[in-house]
Amino acid sequence: MKRLGWILGALLLCVGFVIAQNSKGAVISSPAPEFDFGVIKEANGKVSHTFVIKNIGDAPLVITRVATPCACTTPEYSQEPIAPGKEGRIIVTFNPAGRPGPFFKNVAVYSNGRDGAFTLRIKGKVE
Template identity: 65%
Template structure:
């Protein structure tokens, strides 16, 4: 294609320039709107923190079950769950959570050799809107 001829055509025909500009702007706008309306998983929980209160070291490990809900409109997939220390062990299902459905994350804390107050965080990584969701456990070991 002859570049000079195209250039000359657009100089002569300003209406065509405007039409091309409007078409490009519309395509960009449609692309942005489509991206914003894409289905997304959203992770939530009614309770993101659990207080074990005072526990006895001699009684051994304690466990709390967090209920996680997918409040989005796409399946939620939890890819990994990481505790802030080796004394805390999370267990979870890798099965996708359908929109409106729930799943459980069991968090076990081992108080052996850890007297005093504790606060531990559990990072939940998923395909959810924010990517990371944080849970917390706390208590006092006697």
């Protein structure tokens, strides 16, 4: 009888391990992680782009924070979880005031869908 208990326990552990291996959790993705504003005029003020974020995993995706390299770049995003297979949005705004010339900015998106940051990029040239 003890032997049967051990066999059933081992079987349950194996089944649990297989289920855990097939579950990938939340996975963050974006069909277009880079955006080029092209040439923009400093006098025209701020420019914005909306990035689409997808959860291609099988658990809810939670964006915990979005970090930008300087005060010239600001993000807006919802802290509501993104369900598996659904999309969310991150709006990135760049202020060209006092920043003539080319610009390249990385925006780090931290979530439960990846170790480290998922990177979005904006670029362009300020005249």
